[in-house]
Amino acid sequence: MRIVVANVNTTERVTEAIGVQASSVAAPGTEIAAVTPSFGAASVEGNFESYLAAVGVMDRVSAVTEPFDAVVLAGFGEHGKEGLAELFEVPVVDITEAAAHTASLLGRRYSVVTSLHRTTGQIRDRLALTGLDSRCASVRATGVPVLDLENDLDSTAEHIAREAQQAIEVDGAEVICLGCAGMAGLDERVSERIGAPVVDGVTAAVGLAETLVRLGLKTSKVGGWATPLSKEISGWPLSGR
Amino acid sequence: MRIVVANVNTTERVTEAIGVQASSVAAPGTEIAAVTPSFGAASVEGNFESYLAAVGVMDRVSAVTEPFDAVVLAGFGEHGKEGLAELFEVPVVDITEAAAHTASLLGRRYSVVTSLHRTTGQIRDRLALTGLDSRCASVRATGVPVLDLENDLDSTAEHIAREAQQAIEVDGAEVICLGCAGMAGLDERVSERIGAPVVDGVTAAVGLAETLVRLGLKTSKVGGWATPLSKEISGWPLSGR
Amino acid sequence: MRIVVANVNTTERVTEAIGVQASSVAAPGTEIAAVTPSFGAASVEGNFESYLAAVGVMDRVSAVTEPFDAVVLAGFGEHGKEGLAELFEVPVVDITEAAAHTASLLGRRYSVVTSLHRTTGQIRDRLALTGLDSRCASVRATGVPVLDLENDLDSTAEHIAREAQQAIEVDGAEVICLGCAGMAGLDERVSERIGAPVVDGVTAAVGLAETLVRLGLKTSKVGGWATPLSKEISGWPLSGR
Amino acid sequence: MRIVVANVNTTERVTEAIGVQASSVAAPGTEIAAVTPSFGAASVEGNFESYLAAVGVMDRVSAVTEPFDAVVLAGFGEHGKEGLAELFEVPVVDITEAAAHTASLLGRRYSVVTSLHRTTGQIRDRLALTGLDSRCASVRATGVPVLDLENDLDSTAEHIAREAQQAIEVDGAEVICLGCAGMAGLDERVSERIGAPVVDGVTAAVGLAETLVRLGLKTSKVGGWATPLSKEISGWPLSGR
Amino acid sequence: MRIVVANVNTTERVTEAIGVQASSVAAPGTEIAAVTPSFGAASVEGNFESYLAAVGVMDRVSAVTEPFDAVVLAGFGEHGKEGLAELFEVPVVDITEAAAHTASLLGRRYSVVTSLHRTTGQIRDRLALTGLDSRCASVRATGVPVLDLENDLDSTAEHIAREAQQAIEVDGAEVICLGCAGMAGLDERVSERIGAPVVDGVTAAVGLAETLVRLGLKTSKVGGWATPLSKEISGWPLSGR
Amino acid sequence: MRIVVANVNTTERVTEAIGVQASSVAAPGTEIAAVTPSFGAASVEGNFESYLAAVGVMDRVSAVTEPFDAVVLAGFGEHGKEGLAELFEVPVVDITEAAAHTASLLGRRYSVVTSLHRTTGQIRDRLALTGLDSRCASVRATGVPVLDLENDLDSTAEHIAREAQQAIEVDGAEVICLGCAGMAGLDERVSERIGAPVVDGVTAAVGLAETLVRLGLKTSKVGGWATPLSKEISGWPLSGR
Missing domain, CATH: 3.40.50.12500 (Rossmann fold)
Structure with missing residues (x-):
C-alpha cells in the first residue's frame, strides 16, 4: 500500500519530519510518500496561506505519477480536504x-x-x-x-x-x-x-487511511465530492492535469 | 466609493453581467469595478474549482492598483471570504x-x-x-x-x-x-x-458593502482575520504581492 | 425614501437622540421620522416593559399617516419585530x-x-x-x-x-x-x-433598511409574517386601526 | 390552592371552556379562576394579536384582587410568559x-x-x-x-x-x-x-402548576425574570397597577 | 394511586430516605412504594455501576406484584429510563x-x-x-x-x-x-x-408522575419505547419475568 | 495483538459470523477473540434488551482471562460503551x-x-x-x-x-x-x-482498534471514563470480578 502524505507548506524540513513520523506507525508493507507543494508559504498560519496551500496540495498530489492508495492532508485546520476528495477516488484523510x-x-x-x-x-x-x-x-x-x-x-x-x-x-x-x-x-x-x-493527527491519519484501504472503502462519488466536471481551466499551469 | 466585485470564474461575459447587476443598485457616487481572475475554471461548480477560485480572486483583487473601499466576492457558496478578509482592511462581503x-x-x-x-x-x-x-x-x-x-x-x-x-x-x-x-x-x-x-446575492452584497463603508466599519483585525504575518511565499508569481 | 424609526420607550429625549443618530448615516434623500410610543415605560429594561413596548410601537407606527418605506425597531433585545412584520408590507428591521x-x-x-x-x-x-x-x-x-x-x-x-x-x-x-x-x-x-x-444597531438598521428599499424587497407574506386576519379587536382604542 | 388560568383572547365562551377543562383535572381543594383579558382579539392567530394578548393577560392578571398561588397562560405558542414571570413571585406555567x-x-x-x-x-x-x-x-x-x-x-x-x-x-x-x-x-x-x-396543554399546565405549588417552588428572581424595576409607566390605564 | 420509587443502589438506608422524601410531597391517597435492587453497587458513581443499576431497577420493578400507576427512577443522571419505559405502560419518570x-x-x-x-x-x-x-x-x-x-x-x-x-x-x-x-x-x-x-428530583418526579396519572397519560407505544418483543432471554434469573 | 470482539446477544451463530467478519480484515498478527455473553436476549432489538446486553458484555469481557489489547462492542446502537471504557485501560470501540x-x-x-x-x-x-x-x-x-x-x-x-x-x-x-x-x-x-x-461497523471497529493499539493510545482516565471506585457490589455473581 502506498500513502501520499502531503505537507501544506513549502518547508522541506517539515515534510521530512512528517514523513518520518508517518513511517514510524505505518504497517509493514505500507510505503509513505511525503510530498511538498511546489508553491506557497513557508509555514501556514492563517486563511490566506491555507487557501494557497489547498491549491498547492491539490497541484502537488495531482503531479504524483506512481499509483497510490490514499492521501493524507498533513495540515491541521487547513483548507483543501473537499477538493482532494473530489479529485481522487482513493480515500483522503485530513489530519x-x-x-x-x-x-x-x-x-x-x-x-x-x-x-x-x-x-x-x-x-x-x-x-x-x-x-x-x-x-x-x-x-x-x-x-x-x-x-x-x-x-x-x-x-x-x-x-x-x-x-x-x-x-x-x-x-x-x-x-x-x-x-x-x-x-x-x-x-x-x-x-x-x-x-x-x-x-x-499525522499518525492517526495514517492509521485511518490504512484501515480504509484495507476495508476496500473509497470516497463517495454520489454527492458533494463527485469527480469535477470536465471543463476548461485556463491561465494556470496546474501540474499534471 | 469604489467597490471591487470579483467574479470567481474566468468567463468575462459573466463578469460583465455581474458588473451590470451590481451597478444597477449602487447608490449615486458608488463605482463598481468588476474583475475576473487571471486563472481558474470557466465556471465554478465544485470544491476543486472553488479552491482555485479562492486563490484566483485573492490574486486578482491584490492586483487592483486603484484604491477601493470594499470587496464583494461574487461566487455563491464558494471558498475565499476568510482569506480576503485577512488580506484587506476594507470590508469583504461574500454574496x-x-x-x-x-x-x-x-x-x-x-x-x-x-x-x-x-x-x-x-x-x-x-x-x-x-x-x-x-x-x-x-x-x-x-x-x-x-x-x-x-x-x-x-x-x-x-x-x-x-x-x-x-x-x-x-x-x-x-x-x-x-x-x-x-x-x-x-x-x-x-x-x-x-x-x-x-x-x-450580488445586489444584496453591494448594498451591504455600501452600508458598511458609510458606517465607517472595517474588518476586525483582533482575531481570526488578522493581517497575514510577513513571510516567504515561494514558487508562485502572485500578482501584486 | 422615508424610514420610521420607533423608539421603544416614552422618553422623548431618547427618541430625539436616536433620530439624530439615524439621520447622521442616512443617504441623501432619506428622511428619518423618529416616533415615540404614546404609552409605556420611560425606559425598557425587562420583559414586562418590553411587551408593553411591542404593543406601544405597533400602536404608534400604525398611527403614522404619511407613507413610509421601512420601519426600524429601535430597542435592543426587545419584543415586537414579528408583530410589526405582520402589520406592514414594507421591511421592518430590528436593531x-x-x-x-x-x-x-x-x-x-x-x-x-x-x-x-x-x-x-x-x-x-x-x-x-x-x-x-x-x-x-x-x-x-x-x-x-x-x-x-x-x-x-x-x-x-x-x-x-x-x-x-x-x-x-x-x-x-x-x-x-x-x-x-x-x-x-x-x-x-x-x-x-x-x-x-x-x-x-440604530445606524446599522438604517443602512440595512435603505438597502432593502433600494433592492425593492418587502416582508414575505407567504408564511409566519402574513398580514393579520381581519377580526374583532375590542376594548382597546388602538391608534389608527 | 388557587390557580388563575388566563385565556389569551376576549371570547368569554373560550374562557369558560378552558375553565371547565382546567377544573376537571384539578386536585380536590384547588380552585380554578379563569379570566378573560379586557381588551384584545376575539381569537389569537398571529404575532400582532399575540403581543396584544401578552399585554392583555399581564393587565388582567394584575387586576386579580384575591390572592393566588400560580398562573397558567392558556394560549398555545403565544407571547407573554417572561413578562408574567417577572410580575409575580408565584409560578407561571405557559401551556x-x-x-x-x-x-x-x-x-x-x-x-x-x-x-x-x-x-x-x-x-x-x-x-x-x-x-x-x-x-x-x-x-x-x-x-x-x-x-x-x-x-x-x-x-x-x-x-x-x-x-x-x-x-x-x-x-x-x-x-x-x-x-x-x-x-x-x-x-x-x-x-x-x-x-x-x-x-x-391546559390540563398539563394545571397539573404542573399544582406540583410546583405543592413543592413550594417559586419563580427565580436572581436573573432574567427578576421583578421589574420601579419606574414611570405613562399613558396607559393599566388595571390594578 | 400507587407509585413505585426505585432506588438505584443497594443501600437500604438510602431507599428509606428517598421513600420518606417522596411521601412528604405525595398527595393524599398516593401511596409510595420505595424499592431497592436485589443486586448492584452500594452507591452509583459512574457508568459501570449505572448500567448495573439500570438492570437492577428493571429487575426489581418487574418483581413488584401489586399493581402500580407510575414508576420513578430515583438515580440522578443514571441509565435505565428507556428500558423501564419499554417494560411498562404506566408512566416512568426519571428524576x-x-x-x-x-x-x-x-x-x-x-x-x-x-x-x-x-x-x-x-x-x-x-x-x-x-x-x-x-x-x-x-x-x-x-x-x-x-x-x-x-x-x-x-x-x-x-x-x-x-x-x-x-x-x-x-x-x-x-x-x-x-x-x-x-x-x-x-x-x-x-x-x-x-x-x-x-x-x-425525587419530589419533582413524584409530582410529575401524579400529574401524568391524574391526566390519564401513559407511555407511548408507537415508537422507540414500544413493548419488548417476546423472545428468549437466557442465563439470567430475572425476577418475575 | 489480541482484540476481544463482544457480541451483544446470546446467539452463538451470530458470534461466529461476527468473528469471521472481524478476522477477515484483521492485520497479520492480530488475533480476534469473539465472545458471547452468558446471559441476555437471543437478539437485541430495544432498550430493555440493550441494557441487559450492556451488563452481559461487561460481565463477559471481565471474565476473559488472557490479556487483550482492545475491545470491540459489536452491537449497533447498543448501550455499554461508557461502562466498558471505565472498566478497561485498553481502547474500547463501539461499532x-x-x-x-x-x-x-x-x-x-x-x-x-x-x-x-x-x-x-x-x-x-x-x-x-x-x-x-x-x-x-x-x-x-x-x-x-x-x-x-x-x-x-x-x-x-x-x-x-x-x-x-x-x-x-x-x-x-x-x-x-x-x-x-x-x-x-x-x-x-x-x-x-x-x-x-x-x-x-464490525470491520470498521477492528480497523480503528488496531490503529489505536498501534499508536499506543488508551482510554483517558482523567474524566468521565475513569476506573470505577472500589466498592461493594452485592447480590450479583459477576464473572471474574
Whole structure:
C-alpha cells in the first residue's frame, strides 16, 4: 500500500519530519510518500496561506505519477480536504478530522493545542464542518510559531503540556490533540507530562487511511465530492492535469 | 466609493453581467469595478474549482492598483471570504452571506435555489459557517449548469421558480435566495412568479458593502482575520504581492 | 425614501437622540421620522416593559399617516419585530438583528455590551430566534441603567470599553455590538479605545433598511409574517386601526 | 390552592371552556379562576394579536384582587410568559411549555397539531426558547380557525387525528400535543383514534402548576425574570397597577 | 394511586430516605412504594455501576406484584429510563428529567450540583438526550461521595450551596437542581442560603408522575419505547419475568 | 495483538459470523477473540434488551482471562460503551461510533440502514452522544428482524439496498452504514447495488482498534471514563470480578 502524505507548506524540513513520523506507525508493507507543494508559504498560519496551500496540495498530489492508495492532508485546520476528495477516488484523510475522530474514541471531550492564537478560529471552523465540534472542549494556542516548534523540543513540549493541563482542568478535556503537523513526534512526551492520551493527527491519519484501504472503502462519488466536471481551466499551469 | 466585485470564474461575459447587476443598485457616487481572475475554471461548480477560485480572486483583487473601499466576492457558496478578509482592511462581503443575512430580515426561513445538485452540500457548509443555516429551509438545485443559465432566461427563471415554489410549499421557506452569481438579474422575474421575496446575492452584497463603508466599519483585525504575518511565499508569481 | 424609526420607550429625549443618530448615516434623500410610543415605560429594561413596548410601537407606527418605506425597531433585545412584520408590507428591521448581521460580516464572533445585567437573557433569546447566537461570544452588561447612559458620555464609553475589552480577551469576540439604542453615538469612541469594530444597531438598521428599499424587497407574506386576519379587536382604542 | 388560568383572547365562551377543562383535572381543594383579558382579539392567530394578548393577560392578571398561588397562560405558542414571570413571585406555567415538557416524559418525539398554518412558525419559536424543540418532530396545522374548533367537535377531532396520524407515520412523532387552548377537551377523543398519547396543554399546565405549588417552588428572581424595576409607566390605564 | 420509587443502589438506608422524601410531597391517597435492587453497587458513581443499576431497577420493578400507576427512577443522571419505559405502560419518570423540566419552568437557566466530579459528564449526556441541555448552565460537583452526603447534613448543604452560588454568579444559573437522589431533603436548606429556587428530583418526579396519572397519560407505544418483543432471554434469573 | 470482539446477544451463530467478519480484515498478527455473553436476549432489538446486553458484555469481557489489547462492542446502537471504557485501560470501540467515524471520512452525510423500526430512535440517541448526528442524514429500517437477516442473504441485501437507495435519493446520504452487527459481510454486495460506499461497523471497529493499539493510545482516565471506585457490589455473581 502506498500513502501520499502531503505537507501544506513549502518547508522541506517539515515534510521530512512528517514523513518520518508517518513511517514510524505505518504497517509493514505500507510505503509513505511525503510530498511538498511546489508553491506557497513557508509555514501556514492563517486563511490566506491555507487557501494557497489547498491549491498547492491539490497541484502537488495531482503531479504524483506512481499509483497510490490514499492521501493524507498533513495540515491541521487547513483548507483543501473537499477538493482532494473530489479529485481522487482513493480515500483522503485530513489530519484535523483524523485527530478529532481518534480522540473521540478515547474520551468524552478533547481539546486541541495549536501554534498561534490566530489559527484557533480556523481550526474551530474546520472541526464544525467535521461535525465533531460538540465534543471539542477548547482550542488553545501555545504562541509558538510553526517554524519555531522544532527549535527546542523540550521547551515546545513544555508549552504544549501547560496548555493541555489547562484544557483538562479548566475546559473539561479528557484527550489532547496536537494541533499542528509540525508537532508530530511530541505526543508521547506531552502525554507523559499530563497523564492523558495525546493524539498526533499525522499518525492517526495514517492509521485511518490504512484501515480504509484495507476495508476496500473509497470516497463517495454520489454527492458533494463527485469527480469535477470536465471543463476548461485556463491561465494556470496546474501540474499534471 | 469604489467597490471591487470579483467574479470567481474566468468567463468575462459573466463578469460583465455581474458588473451590470451590481451597478444597477449602487447608490449615486458608488463605482463598481468588476474583475475576473487571471486563472481558474470557466465556471465554478465544485470544491476543486472553488479552491482555485479562492486563490484566483485573492490574486486578482491584490492586483487592483486603484484604491477601493470594499470587496464583494461574487461566487455563491464558494471558498475565499476568510482569506480576503485577512488580506484587506476594507470590508469583504461574500454574496452567500449577503443573501442569507438579507433574506433573514424578510421572513422566518429562506431557501437557496442553485445550479447543479453537486454544489448544494458546499453551499450548506458555507451557510453553516455563517451561522445562518438554522434559518435555511433547504438548498435546491435546478440542474441547469452555470454557463447555460443565460441561454434562455425565461426557461431558467421557470426552472428556478419551480424549485422555489417547492421550497415554499414543502420545505417551509418564506424567502428565496438565488444560489448562483450567474442568476443575477432574475430576482424580479422569479418573485413575480412565486409571490414571495427573491434575494439576489450580488445586489444584496453591494448594498451591504455600501452600508458598511458609510458606517465607517472595517474588518476586525483582533482575531481570526488578522493581517497575514510577513513571510516567504515561494514558487508562485502572485500578482501584486 | 422615508424610514420610521420607533423608539421603544416614552422618553422623548431618547427618541430625539436616536433620530439624530439615524439621520447622521442616512443617504441623501432619506428622511428619518423618529416616533415615540404614546404609552409605556420611560425606559425598557425587562420583559414586562418590553411587551408593553411591542404593543406601544405597533400602536404608534400604525398611527403614522404619511407613507413610509421601512420601519426600524429601535430597542435592543426587545419584543415586537414579528408583530410589526405582520402589520406592514414594507421591511421592518430590528436593531438587534441589524447589529448581529452587520457584526457577522466583520469578524468571526461578536459580543453585545448592554445596560443592565437583567436584560442579558432577553437579548440572548432574541439573538437565538435570529439564528445568529452561534456567532455571539457573550452578552455583557455595564450595570449603567438606560436613562443614565447619557449623563456622562465619557464615563459611559469607559464602562462599555471595559466590558468590550473583556469580551475580546476572555470570550473571543472580534466585534462589539452596542446593546442599547441609548448608546447610539458612542460607537466611534469605544472603537478607538478597544481597537476593534463597534456596531451601533440604530445606524446599522438604517443602512440595512435603505438597502432593502433600494433592492425593492418587502416582508414575505407567504408564511409566519402574513398580514393579520381581519377580526374583532375590542376594548382597546388602538391608534389608527 | 388557587390557580388563575388566563385565556389569551376576549371570547368569554373560550374562557369558560378552558375553565371547565382546567377544573376537571384539578386536585380536590384547588380552585380554578379563569379570566378573560379586557381588551384584545376575539381569537389569537398571529404575532400582532399575540403581543396584544401578552399585554392583555399581564393587565388582567394584575387586576386579580384575591390572592393566588400560580398562573397558567392558556394560549398555545403565544407571547407573554417572561413578562408574567417577572410580575409575580408565584409560578407561571405557559401551556406551550407544559405540553412539551409533559409529552417529553411519554415518548422520544412529539408533534404539535394546531389550528391555522400561519401560527406554526410562532409555535416553533416558542418551543425553541423552551429548549424542547430538539424533541419536536413537527408542528402541523388542521386549517380550522380557533373560533370554529367548537362548531363540530367530531369533525374537529377528525381533522386533528388526521394530522396526528401523519405526524406519527411521516415525521416520527410518538406523542401529540394539542396546539390550541380551544382544543381543550379533545385529547381523549383524538388519542382513541390514533392509539398514542395526546397531551392537552391546559390540563398539563394545571397539573404542573399544582406540583410546583405543592413543592413550594417559586419563580427565580436572581436573573432574567427578576421583578421589574420601579419606574414611570405613562399613558396607559393599566388595571390594578 | 400507587407509585413505585426505585432506588438505584443497594443501600437500604438510602431507599428509606428517598421513600420518606417522596411521601412528604405525595398527595393524599398516593401511596409510595420505595424499592431497592436485589443486586448492584452500594452507591452509583459512574457508568459501570449505572448500567448495573439500570438492570437492577428493571429487575426489581418487574418483581413488584401489586399493581402500580407510575414508576420513578430515583438515580440522578443514571441509565435505565428507556428500558423501564419499554417494560411498562404506566408512566416512568426519571428524576434527572423531572428536575430539568421543573427547573425550566422557574428560570431561564438551571445548574446541577452533584456528588463526585466523575459523574458530571454522564449527567450532561443524560440531559442531552432529554433535550434540556440547552437550558443547563453547568453541572458542578461538591466532591462529597454519595454515601457521605448524610454524614453531616449541614456541612453537605454548605458544600452544595457554595457550588450553587458559583453556578449563579459565574455560570448564569437561575435555578439549582440537586444532582443526586441522596441529597433529597436538602432543597429548602440550600434555597435559603442562596436565595434561588432549588429543585429536588425525587419530589419533582413524584409530582410529575401524579400529574401524568391524574391526566390519564401513559407511555407511548408507537415508537422507540414500544413493548419488548417476546423472545428468549437466557442465563439470567430475572425476577418475575 | 489480541482484540476481544463482544457480541451483544446470546446467539452463538451470530458470534461466529461476527468473528469471521472481524478476522477477515484483521492485520497479520492480530488475533480476534469473539465472545458471547452468558446471559441476555437471543437478539437485541430495544432498550430493555440493550441494557441487559450492556451488563452481559461487561460481565463477559471481565471474565476473559488472557490479556487483550482492545475491545470491540459489536452491537449497533447498543448501550455499554461508557461502562466498558471505565472498566478497561485498553481502547474500547463501539461499532456504532466506528461506522459513523469511518463514514464521515468518505462523504458529507451518511445514513444508517438497520433491522427493525423500533430501534431507529435508540440508534439516533447513540449517534447524538457520539456527536456525529449532524452528519447523519437518516436512520432507516428494513423491517427484517436481526435473527432473520441470515436466512436469505440475497433478499436481505436487496432490502438493505432499497432503503439505502432511498437514503441517497431522498435524504441526501452519500455513504451507508450497516446498522446491525448481524449484517456483517453484506457491505460489498450492497455497495455494488447502490454505487456508493457501504461501511460495516464490525470491520470498521477492528480497523480503528488496531490503529489505536498501534499508536499506543488508551482510554483517558482523567474524566468521565475513569476506573470505577472500589466498592461493594452485592447480590450479583459477576464473572471474574
